[in-house]
Amino acid sequence: MIPKNRALRRESRGYTLIELLIVVAIVALMAFVAAPWFSRISQRNQLRSAAREIQTTLLAARMTAVRNNAPASVRILPAPPEAAHHSVQTWLEGATPRQIAGLEIPKNVRFVSLPPGDRVVFTADGRRTPAGVLHQDIVIEGPVGSALANQITVQAWENGRIGFVPPVSWK
Numbered sequence: 001m002i003p004k005n006r007a008l009r010r011e012s013r014g015y016t017l018i019e020l021l022i023v024v025a026i027v028a029l030m031a032f033v034a035a036p037w038f039s040r041i042s043q044r045n046q047l048r049s050a051a052r053e054i055q056t057t058l059l060a061a062r063m064t065a066v067r068n069n070a071p072a073s074v075r076i077l078p079a080p081p082e083a084a085h086h087s088v089q090t091w092l093e094g095a096t097p098r099q100i101a102g103l104e105i106p107k108n109v110r111f112v113s114l115p116p117g118d119r120v121v122f123t124a125d126g127r128r129t130p131a132g133v134l135h136q137d138i139v140i141e142g143p144v145g146s147a148l149a150n151q152i153t154v155q156a157w158e159n160g161r162i163g164f165v166p167p168v169s170w171k
Contacts, residue, residue, distance in 0.1 A: 004169075026123070036119050040148065041166065042132060043142065043143045043146070044150065044170055046060045046106065046108065046109070046142065046143070047109060047140065047141075047142040047143070047150055047152060048152065048166070050106065050109045050140060050142070051140055051152040051154055051164060051166075052164070053088075053103055053105065053106070054076075054088060054103075054138055054154045055138070055154050055162055055164050057074055057088050057090060057101070057103050058120060058154065058156055058162045059162050060090065060101065060119070061073065061090045061122055062122045062126050062128075062160050062162070063072045063126075064092060064100065064122075064124075065122040065123060065124055065126060066124065066125070066126045068092060070092060070093060070094045070124055071092075071093040071094070071121055071122065071123055071124060071129075072090065072091065072092050072093060072100075072121070072122050073090070073091045073093055073119050073120065073121040073122070074088060074089070074090055074091075074119060074120045075088070075089045075090075075091060075118060076088050076111065076114055076118045076119065076138065077089065077118070077121045078111050078114075078118075079107050083107070084107060085104035085105060085106060085107060086104070086105040086106075086107065086109070086111065087102060087103070087104060087105075088102070088103040088104075088105060089101070089102050089103070090102070092101075094148075101117040105140075107144070108140040108142055108143045108144050109140050109141070109143070109144065110140065110141045110142065110144045111138070111139070111140055111141075112139040112140065112141045112152075113137055113138065113139035114138060114149055115136035115137070115138065115156070116136075120136055120138075120156045122160065126160040127158065127159060127160050128156050128157065128158055128159075128160055130156075131158060133158060134157065134158055135153070135155045135156060135157045135158065135163070136156045137153050137154070137155050137156075138153070138154045138156075139151055139152070139153045139154075140152055140154075148171040150167045150170055150171055151167060151171070152164070152165065152166050152167065
């Protein structure tokens with residue numbers, strides 16, 4: 001007869017190779033299913049980040065116009081085919097306009113709609129010009145070439161307010 005302690009030790013020697021392979025297969029399957037979801041989350045965050053950077057640039061241009069008591073503008077230059085980034089520039093307008101800041105937006109984001117002249121201009125009192133137009137929209141879409149592209153709108157209102165309009169439902 002085998003002593004009781006020795007019998008228990010034989011039964012608890014660890015996991016079998018089959019059990020380990022099943023666990024690895026389950027983990028691999030979960031990673032395979034989750035990978036596209038993580039990819040979409042990353043793309044949404046890139047689009048949201050680009051829109052927030054444009055919004056921040058517009059707010060900074062408005063504050064620059066008020067602080068310097070001179071018009072300031074944000075110029076949006078969509079990337080030509082050979083360029084790697086779109087360019088968003090802040091200019092202090094006056095007798096001799098000068099660029100005071102610049103921002104690069106990744107090319108995986110596309111500008112769908114831009115204000116007239118591809119620029120937003122703020123007056124010295126912080127209002128957006130031209131008057132009479134309630135708001136000017138900058139609409140961006142991303143990721144470029146995807147069937148699941150989302151659009152975000154950044155609005156520059158006549159009174160100087162800057163708005164951010166995300167998609168109602170993300171794709």
